[in-house]
Amino acid sequence: MSDSKARGMFANVADKKKSSKRGPLVSQNEIEDGDKPFASAKSAPSPSAVASKPSAPAVQSEHSPSSAVSKDGEYRVIDSKLIRTWKFKDRTVDELQHDPKYSELLASVRASGVLEPILVRALPEPDSNGCLYEGIAGFKRLSAATALGQSIRALVIDVDDVKGAVIQEQENAGRSEPSAWGRATNYLRLLDGGVYTTQTQLADGLDINKSYLSNLLRVARRMPEDLVKSLPLTKLGSTSLIYMITKLDAVEGSAKEALIDRIVEFADDFNAKPEKASDIIDKAVASLSEDSRKVAGPASSVYQSQKGKTLTVKAKDNQVAVTFHEGALAVASVEDITDAITEYLAKKGLSLEQVQKKKK
The missing domain is CATH 1.10.10 (Arc Repressor Mutant, subunit A)
Known part of the structure; x- marks a missing residue:
């Protein structure tokens, strides 16, 4: 892809509308387009060759705070350690760990580097970790480059969180989709973070089916x-x-x-x-x-005392029948036994009320 074509594509991406709203997803994990290796190592440019192109200034120039503010649409080769992840990203590190294709992406990046630029925006000043940029799209590629300690080619764009969310959503179309859980939690963050103030605004802004969005938010919340x-x-x-x-x-x-x-x-x-x-x-x-439906203990237990047969406990289905025989009634009245049982159940958290009392 030429630099001029890429600039044109990403300059308009936030204004594009898909032909149909996004519906339920089947989680797929694939190498993202542009992350595939060249046909041979011979045809793959070395990182130094890419960094030396006029449109991609050497990474050394990115270490000074003054260079953090970049002209919109400018390509740069940036040390991946200088790019922090966006808090509204729609993928998680856990998702990458469960992605069977991620190891293939790592192998590709190790051999040829990241071949398609990611999208970043410049921070107004370095953050507490010294980062100068924030990744807007291309989290998988950035994660791979960071894991391998590589610099990465990036297109620096000037967007707010709303446009960033649209770009991220549309950049994933036709690529390896984020997981449903990743989308659910991200949509909730976009609402809780005030990027969108209502579900309707979020659905319209990202062109998502409203019923589908409602269900995903329910999943994330509950x-x-x-x-x-x-x-x-x-x-x-x-x-x-x-x-x-x-x-x-x-x-x-x-x-x-x-x-x-x-x-x-x-x-x-x-x-x-x-x-x-x-x-x-x-x-x-x-x-x-x-x-x-099962009650712990034997189905039937008989207890005897020095006064003879005293107690029988029978368990069936979800019920327990307790019979107090003469041996028990010789030392305790029905009222005493009932009080002991109800007091025990009350201590276990049950609120008991007598609904029927036998006539004397």
């Missing part, structure tokens, strides 16, 4: 932290994520906590077969329901 930490959410598609939240929202309190714990137990299954996530969720729900 996903339990235990599942965020335990499951490979970036490997799951939007349908599975929405289904998981729907199942969790169907229960409350201790039942919800129990379901969360049970889903965590299936973490290895989600990791091995993310495409079967909805089935795995059903399996977790079913196993929990089966366990709830």
Whole structure:
């Protein structure tokens, strides 16, 4: 791609509109266009050759704060350590770690460097880490270059967060799409960060189906932290994520906590077969329901004392029947036994009320 063509393409990208709104995504991880190696090492330019082109000043000039403010549309070769990631990026480091194609991208960049420029904007002044630029699009490429300690060719653009969000969304079209979880959390950050003030504004600005956006935001807001930490959410598609939240929202309190714990137990299954996530969720729900019908302990227990047969406990399905025999009633009245049981249950958090009292 020539410099002039690239400048023209990126200068107008924020104003383009796609023909149809974005719908549900199937998570795909591929090498981004432009990150593929040349046909042979012989045809690949060395990093020094790229850095010496007139349109790409040597990276040494990027270390001084005065050079951070660059003319819009200017290509530069920049030390990757001088570029910080944008807080509104739509990919996560965790997503790259779960991307089977990322190792191929690293191999390509190691052999030939990053072949297609990323998009950055200059910071008004160096940040606390000495960074002079902020990456707007090309997070995978920047991550690979940073991991390998390489400089990277970048197009310096002058955009605010709104235009940056549009550019990022459109640059991903036709490339390896970010995960549904990455999009969900990023859309929520764009709202919480004030880049967009309403869901409608966000949907219109990024040309996203409103129903789809609403579901993704629900996923981002309601996903339990235990599942965020335990499951490979970036490997799951939007349908599975929405289904998981729907199942969790169907229960409350201790039942919800129990379901969360049970889903965590299936973490290895989600990791091995993310495409079967909805089935795995059903399996977790079913196993929990089966366990709830079982009562710990033997099905029937008989207790005796020096006064003879005293107590019988029978468990069936989700019920327990307790029979107090003559041996128990010889030392405790029905009222004493009832009070002891209700007091114990009250200590466990149950609020009991007598709804029917036998007539004397």
